[in-house]
Amino acid sequence: MGDHVSKLKLLSATDGDMEERYFLNRCPDWAPTGVATSDPEADGGSREPLDADGEVSAAFQKKVHNKMTDLLEQMEEGLKTADPHDCSTYTGWTGIALLYLQLHRVSGEASHLQRALDYVKRSLRNLNGRKVTFLCGDAGPLAVGAVVYQRLNHTEDSKQCITKLLLLQPAVVGPDSELPDELLYGRVGYLYALLYVNKELGAGTVDEGPISQVVSAILESGQKLSAGQKKAERCPLLYEWHGKQYVGAAHGLAGIFYMLLQPGARVPSDVLAGVVRPSVDYLRHKRFRSGNYPSSLSNESDRLVHWCHGAPGVVPMLLMAYQLFKEEKYLKEAVDCGEVIWQRGLLRKGYGICHGTAGNGYAFLSLYRTTREKKYLYRACKFAEWCLDYGTHGCRIPDRPYSLFEGMAGAIHYLSEMAMPGDSRFPAFEL
Numbered sequence: 132m133g134d135h136v137s138k139l140k141l142l143s144a145t146d147g148d149m150e151e152r153y154f155l156n157r158c159p160d161w162a163p164t165g166v167a168t169s170d171p172e173a174d175g176g177s178r179e180p181l182d183a184d185g186e187v188s189a190a191f192q193k194k195v196h197n198k199m200t201d202l203l204e205q206m207e208e209g210l211k212t213a214d215p216h217d218c219s220t221y222t223g224w225t226g227i228a229l230l231y232l233q234l235h236r237v238s239g240e241a242s243h244l245q246r247a248l249d250y251v252k253r254s255l256r257n258l259n260g261r262k263v264t265f266l267c268g269d270a271g272p273l274a275v276g277a278v279v280y281q282r283l284n285h286t287e288d289s290k291q292c293i294t295k296l297l298l299l300q301p302a303v304v305g306p307d308s309e310l311p312d313e314l315l316y317g318r319v320g321y322l323y324a325l326l327y328v329n330k331e332l333g334a335g336t337v338d339e340g341p342i343s344q345v346v347s348a349i350l351e352s353g354q355k356l357s358a359g360q361k362k363a364e365r366c367p368l369l370y371e372w373h374g375k376q377y378v379g380a381a382h383g384l385a386g387i388f389y390m391l392l393q394p395g396a397r398v399p400s401d402v403l404a405g406v407v408r409p410s411v412d413y414l415r416h417k418r419f420r421s422g423n424y425p426s427s428l429s430n431e432s433d434r435l436v437h438w439c440h441g442a443p444g445v446v447p448m449l450l451m452a453y454q455l456f457k458e459e460k461y462l463k464e465a466v467d468c469g470e471v472i473w474q475r476g477l478l479r480k481g482y483g484i485c486h487g488t489a490g491n492g493y494a495f496l497s498l499y500r501t502t503r504e505k506k507y508l509y510r511a512c513k514f515a516e517w518c519l520d521y522g523t524h525g526c527r528i529p530d531r532p533y534s535l536f537e538g539m540a541g542a543i544h545y546l547s548e549m550a551m552p553g554d555s556r557f558p559a560f561e562l
Contacts, residue, residue, distance in 0.1 A: 180512040185505040187512060187549050195549045198519045202543050209533040217531075218254035220271035220559050221315070221485075225254040226535025228275050229558055230544050235282075237550040244282055251276045255292075263299045263310070264320025265327065266536070266559050270296055274324040278331045293336065296324060300341055304348040312370045313377070314386040314560070318349045323559070326395045330562050339397060346396050349387065350406065366413035367406045376428040379437070380444025380560060381485065383427070384414050389448040392455055393562055403455065411452050414445075415464060422467035423475075436475045438490035438557070442468035443476070446494040447561055450501045462501070469498050473510055481526045482518050484558070485536040489518055489545035496548060496555040508552055515549055518542045535559075 180191035210227065217223030231247035234240070254272035262268030273296040280289035303310055303321045311317035322345045325337045353368030362369055369376060370387055377383030391398055391407050398407060418424050419433045426432070426440040435441040446468045453461035476491035484490035492514030499507035517524070521542060529537035535544065535558065548555040556562070 180516065181505065181509055185508070187508065187552060191512060191516075192549060194519060195515060195546050198521070199543055199546050202521060202539055202546075206533045206539045206543065209539070213531070213533060216257050218257040218259070218269075218272050219267050220275070221266045221536045222531040222534040223254065224250045224257075225271045225275050226559075227540055228254065228279065230535060230540045232275065232279065232282075233544055233547055233558065237547050244279070247275075247279045248283060251279050262316060263302050264314070264316055265324040266315050266320055268299075268316070268320070270299060270321050270324035271559070273299075274327050277328055281332055289332075293328060296328070297337070297341055300344065304344050308348075311372050312349050312352050312387055313372045313382045314390070315381050317372070318345060318352070319387050319390045321345060322349065322390055322396065323562075326390070326393055326562055327559075329395055334395070342395070343397060346391065346398055349391065350398075350402065353387070353410075354406070362413075366410050368410040377440075378414065378417065378424050378427055378445070379440040380447070381439035383444075384410070385424075385445045385448045386560070388414065389451055389560075392448070392451040395562065408452070408456060411448065415449075415460075418442075418445075418464070422464075422471045424468075436471060436478070436491065437480070437486040438493070438560075439485050442471045443491045443494045446472075446497050447557065450497055453501070465498060465501075469494060469507065469510070476514070477517055479524070479526050481529050481537070482521055482539070482542040483529060483534075483537045484541035484545060487526075487537075487541065488514055489542045490557070492518075492545055493548075493555070493557040493561075496552055497557070497561070500553060500555065503553075511552060512549065515546055518546055 180188055182188040214223065218225055220226045220229060228247045228250035231243045231250065235243035235247065251272060255276050258269045258272060260269065263270055265271040265274060273292045277289045277292035277296065280286075280292065299321065302308060303318050312319055314320045314323065322342070325342050325345065329336050350368065353370050354363070356371060357363045357367055357369035360369060368384075368388070370384060372382045378385055380386040380389070388407060388411050390396060392403070392411075417428060421433055423433050423436060423442045424445050426435050436443065438444045446465050449461045449465035449468065453459075453465065472491050472494050476488065478486065478488050478491065481487040482489050484493065492511050495507045495511035495514065498504070499511060521539070532538040533540060535541050544558055
């Protein structure tokens with residue numbers, strides 16, 4: 132961020148085998164006349180990248196477009212040596228297809244839709260038959276395939292993808308299922324696939340029955356664990372992954388609760404009020420004084436500021452709770468999370484969306500969609516500005532450097548949101 136960074140500090144921390152190095156940044160906030168800001172002492176620095184009306188400026192959009200073109204060329208070249216059998220959304224071909232679907236959405240260019248088809252076909256030829264989620268299993272290629280085919284008016288191919296998607300359900304809800312409940316590998320990851328199809332292709336594309344069965348399995352699992360740990364009164368829903376009660380969006384409670392709060396999940400109102408809401412409130416009370424959240428309920432280290440672990444992944448849950456329950460406390464705490472991300476969210480871990488700067492920037496876009504406060508659009512743009520200097524900050528190189536969730540494709544996806552920030556969505560998570 133050049134002159135906008137006034138304090139720089141390099142830290143390192145470990146959480147299991149996860150290492151993070153992050154920058155603390157303090158950027159002067161700016162808001163047009165009449166727009167409230169929580170930084171009244173900010174020195175009102177340059178209005179770039181917003182114009183006089185508080186919208187993303189044409190000059191900044193051009194800069195972003197040019198960089199995206201460059202990064203797409205690098206990504207395509209790099210993908211020539213990627214794992215040919217990885218069909219996942221998280222690190223594989225489906226993630227690239229999802230990126231091109233996004234580029235088609237914001238640009239309308241037919242070539243992007245064709246590229247999405249090319250990549251999703253590659254994924255559909257490599258279904259592994261072992262995992263069932265949107266991010267890491269067969270549900271992702273099938274759901275994205277259904278959408279791409281429908282966009283191209285290949286109706287029968289789209290229907291076949293949906294049929295195959297629904298055939299995965301017994302592995303999710305069956306009495307012998309040992310599936311966890313979290314987003315990456317569990318039931319919520321399959322639920323997202325069903326909700327995604329309905330969001331993209333219209334309500335009722337997937338019947339209410341299959342969705343209700345998955346939701347019931349998730350609720351039953353959470354209530355069972357909570358009762359077993361004698362927490363039913365304080366937190367009616369409790370979930371574990373690999374023996375830990377994770378908090379964040381990827382493996383933890385925030386991701387699960389966020390999906391249960393979705394209108395498309397059709398959780399009955401009495402269950403929302405009596406079961407889901409008190410569980411959300413229990414999680415809220417676990418936040419640190421800083422406003423950040425622990426990686427798991429037993430972890431007391433206030434270090435990780437990622438979508439997967441920390442405040443960024445909790446923001447969508449809090450905003451959804453605010454929209455459903457109409458209580459200001461949820462919005463206030465989402466705003467507090469935004470302050471944590473603004474101070475600590477430029478990550479040396481990388482530019483990706485799972486545990487990188489682009490993923491953290493999505494929290495500002497979520498806050499902007501809900502509040503329409505220009506300060507959040509400004510902050511989202513400043514994080515995008517950091518990504519415009521891709522590769523120059525000494526960040527570590529991810530294992531899958533061109534993938535959607537770890538690497539360059541995720542940064543491109545985030546940059547593309549600058550064209551239509553009011554309609555942004557964190558890929559494979561927000562609906």
